């Protein structure tokens with residue numbers, strides 16, 4: 001695996017590219033040089049061995065030659081032939097002494113042809129003994145004599161202990177002495193082993209560990225002839241089996257020469273050369289310890305290693321310095337990068353070091369500047385965005401919790417605040433009150449004058465509500481024209497009543513919007529905690545119920561919640577449920593009340609009135625279930641049924657030949673604006689083969705005013721069909737006469753509340769008279785309702801009222817009971 005740091009990579013690269021080749025090359029050269037040196041040393045050793053071999057050979061040859069020359073001298077011949085006389089010759093004596101002194105031989109012996117030792121310089125025990133039969137017949141001397149006698153050649157015997165010389169190791173050069181070609185005896189010179197020592201021990205050029213080892217074969221042993229460096233007393237005492245001797249000596253004794261690095265007798269590695277010395281019949285090994293002989297090689301190796309090591313060290317140091325100079329700027333750059341990423345944006349890279357690194361540092365600084373600029377810009381944008389988001393969040397939060405029109409808390413926020421106020425109230429004391437406020441007839445204003453006006457009205461209502469309560473109280477808009485107020489710190493119902501009264505007063509005052517002056521009023525329901533409930537849901541529901549009660553009791557008032565209201569609400573709920581069943585089970589029927597034509601004096605029309613015969617509760621009056629049906633939408637299917645049933649009855653009367661010209665049916669507000677009304681009415685008329693003038697539709701003023709635009713459009717469509725239209729309960733609503741002028745009606749029904757008080761009540765009389773006059777002026781007929789007395793009938797007659805309806809002429813009856821009524825007239 002490649003090491004991670006640049007320094008290591010540099011060192012590795014340097015090692016692979018520079019150091020390794022140098023090492024390999026140096027090793028190769030060193031090896032070659034060592035080989036050459038080794039070869040030279042070995043060759044040197046061989047040269048030395050050859051020289052030593054030559055020295056010994058020459059030395060012995062010279063000695064043999066000397067001995068031969070001596071043996072041919074007259075002195076020697078004379079001594080053998082006439083020993084006693086010759087020996088008395090001082091000249092001969094001196095001649096031999098000189099020879100001995102010059103040569104350094106141990107002894108000189110003369111042997112006659114019979115083998116008698118006739119002369120000896122040292123006169124040892126061998127003198128006068130016979131070498132053929134005497135005590136020394138087995139010695140080297142005896143062997144040498146025998147050989148000289150037989151071969152007539154001068155020769156050297158082997159070195160063996162010689163008893164007459166106290167067993168000193170000695171060899172003999174024996175030369176035959178001839179007289180006229182006849183063997184007359186032999187000359188023997190005794191060489192002690194020490195004589196060869198100067199030649200053998202000459203270790204010139206062999207250093208401190210060099211030596212010359214000589215051994216001769218003695219049967220199956222090698223007998224070492226010289227003292228050895230590692231075995232000082234070895235000469236002629238140290239022997240080893242041939243199979244066990246050191247390889248070079250083994251080779252030399254077997255007659256082979258050679259050289260090389262091998263092991264010596266002591267098992268030490270040596271540089272050696274080995275030869276066989278024929279003159280002595282010895283093996284010779286010239287050797288030097290390899291450690292010394294190859295010391296220059298080893299020294300060179302050590303020196304090379306040291307030089308290489310030095311070069312390597314210097315290379316590594318230089319590489320490290322170089323790497324450091326390269327890496328230092330990078331490290332500084334890395335450090336700066338870390339500090340910048342840790343937030344120290346002031347840090348910049350120092351533009352130092354090699355050119356490339358300076359450029360890198362410069363580029364890095366430029367990049368850092370740009371990054372910081374970018375970061376600052378980004379942070380500024382993020383801050384701005386965060387602010388925007390916070391504002392948007394705050395706005396969203398505000399929108400989620402406030403009503404956009406009035407800026408009051410909305411329903412969601414209200415429940416939250418009510419929950420908080422409740423828990424505070426439950427923890428710390430005084431109760432609280434919840435006021436449910438609904439603006440009376442707001443829908444009329446909204447529909448009549450448009451949403452802009454309606455919105456302005458609601459904004460003013462919100463402002464007035466806020467003015468009526470403390471800052472700690474909560475005013476919220478639930479939606480539409482419904483508001484809610486939470487009054488905290490309420491100890492008694494009166495306190496809540498006072499605030500409700502104040503609100504009622506403020507909201508009943510005229511509203512000035514655009515150039516209009518509008519009148520409205522609040523219906524307020526109040527629930528108190530803990531008396532009316534301890535939960536948000538209960539308090540809101542009870543305040544709503546109380547408000548509903550206030551509405552049903554004539555509006556523009558406030559009511560405290562009481563349990564009975566719940567009972568009424570419960571009853572209303574029951575009606576709602578029962579109504580659904582009633583529709584399915586056909587519990588409804590119609591009754592008809594006749595309308596008298598004053599001029600003709602006969603019944604010309606009848607008003608259809610709905611009756612609900614509940615299976616358990618009996619007859620339920622329309623006043624109780626029509627508003628519920630209206631609120632729940634059930635009035636639509638119910639109204640359709642009424643229309644269908646009235647048309648069916650009208651057709652029946654027609655078929656029966658009754659004089660009834662038309663049937664009048666009450667239309668609710670929802671029916672009037674229903675998309676299906678026109679189609680439904682058309683289909684009914686067609687189905688029952690009735691002409692449109694057979695049907696009259698009654699609407700109240702408030703019905704027409706609820707959604708004036710669409711109501712007017714629908715009325716016009718009905719009128720276009722040819723259906724007669726009339727305004728019911730005229731005088732009780734809030735419509736203006738100017739609005740009436742736009743309605744395509746043919747009749748209006750004077751409300752029975754006016755009829756009831758005539759002729760005695762002057763105001764009622766005036767209203768009746770004015771209404772009838774006005775209607776007639778506009779070409780509209782007038783139907784008087786609730787006519788119960790002839791006085792009322794007469795008065796109305798005097799005002800030229802067109803049609804009269806009331807108990808005086810007949811109560812509402814089922815159709816099957818009508819025949820008698822009709823015939824009465």
Ligand SMILES: Nc1nc2c(ncn2[C@@H]2O[C@H](COP(=O)(O)O[C@H]3[C@@H](O)[C@H](n4cnc5c(=O)[nH]c(N)nc54)O[C@@H]3COP(=O)(O)O)[C@@H](O)[C@H]2O)c(=O)[nH]1
Pocket residue numbers: 593607608609610611621622623626642665666667668728729749752785786787788805806807808812
């Ligand atoms: N949308 C619909 N409304 C309907 C329908 N049927 C009835 N109604 C409306 O219910 C209200 C109550 O009606 P009802 O109890 O039937 O009372 C009517 C008459 O019984 C009563 N009346 C008639 N003559 C007299 C009288 O001499 N004295 C007296 N005290 N009461 C009298 O008046 C009611 C008829 O009123 P009006 O409709 O205004 O002509 C009532 O408002 C009905 O309109 C229906 O099918 N649909």
